[in-house]
């Protein structure tokens with residue numbers, strides 16, 4: 113359930129040096145997928161390190177509503193007894209995916225080729241987000257969808273009784289759309305093919321292989337051609353969810369901008385489809401050491417030792433890097449405010465259809481904090497004010513967007529005057545221990 117009751121204002125005051133070790137919770141993308149693939153396998157999947165953020169809890173409830181048995185045994189330790197590919201039952205009530213685009217879009221794909229119908233809704237943010245990008249390709253399988261104007265939730269999806277396999281070239285770089293098609297393709301006979309021009313996060317492909325599906329990826333002139341053979345029997349797995357690099361971004365960026373900081377962030381994914389922010393920060397002359405590279409939970413990871421970097425420079429972020437850091441632009445624009453010179457982020461119009469219009473939310477909040485911004489439909493430019501240069505002294509509107517809330521709270525740790533947010537409640541969707549973790553490193557976050 114979305115559960116957004118009362119808004120929770122929060123304030124961040126200038127912090128002393130941040131010190132210590134930041135243990136980041138499980139990856140949100142992989143957690144959703146572990147539950148969903150577990151629900152489509154025959155037998156019991158065991159998961160450790162599951163992110164217990166609201167987005168993932170909503171997906172767990174949805175998997176129960178479709179007939180899987182999902183059980184929590186302890187912190188991050190869960191099992192899923194699956195119903196098999198094509199085994200979903202019709203849910204007895206509306207499926208509420210809360211704030212989660214990943215949850216609703218992947219689940220729509222999963223039920224799209226089973227002859228049941230389900231009605232999906234979400235919170236005020238999710239009800240504004242476009243679902244046509246998923247229901248258009250799903251219609252090629254024979255699936256029908258009836259939603260509000262503009263393909264908005266609430267929406268009823270009627271699964272195809274006799275699905276046919278699909279070949280689809282993604283018009284937008286989106287791992288959610290790619291994954292929805294692959295999940296639908298699982299219950300279509302024959303080969304379903306998805307073509308992506310720009311690589312997006314590849315967790316679904318990795319997990320499909322792990323669960324025993326037949327899938328191959330070919331790099332061609334068209335991009336990645338992903339071919340999945342339908343109607344496999346998925347074998348249950350043991351999934352160790354690695355830490356979330358998108359959550360790790362917050363303490364990493366905080367340490368870079370708060371004077372005197374020295375923070376260790378263990379186990380940050382170096383998966384090339386997720387690490388664009390870290391490459392960008394190094395190009396800005398951030399002081400980050402990538403120590404102890406190894407594999408964890410099937411992902412390449414490293415421990416990041418991050419020190420205050422008082423002399424970072426603004427850069428042009430290559431547009432083709434966007435899919436590998438799409439959720440990190442809000443926090444990058446905070447770091448850019450404390451760099452020297454301008455940081456140019458082009459090719460980022462997808463930010464306009466996230467939990468909020470993130471270009472607009474960052475631009476308005478940063479302007480209120482005294483930072484000069486330029487923007488157009490597809491671009492955000494931040495004029496850096498150097499270390500300690502941001503005036504602050506404003507309250508940013510978060511528009512039910514966890515990443516906007518966390519980004520401005522990080523800004524307040526290094527700005528001249530405190531920075532507040534009007535509503536920090538969405539942070540529980542992805543990073544429920546954010547406040548305690550940051551205050552444990554020395555931040556001064558308080559409610560009010």
Ligand SMILES: O=C(O)C1=C[C@@H](OP(=O)(O)O)[C@@H](O)[C@H](O)C1
Nearest residue numbers: 141214285286287288289438439
């Ligand atoms: O597949 C996923 O787990 C996700 C894909 C991305 O969305 P898009 O596919 O819409 O780019 C990302 O923004 C989201 O937080 C998680």
Ligand SMILES: C=C(OP(=O)(O)O)C(=O)O
Nearest residue numbers: 211212213214215439466
């Ligand atoms: C865009 C995000 O998530 P979702 O699309 O799953 O709501 C995010 O976590 O930044």
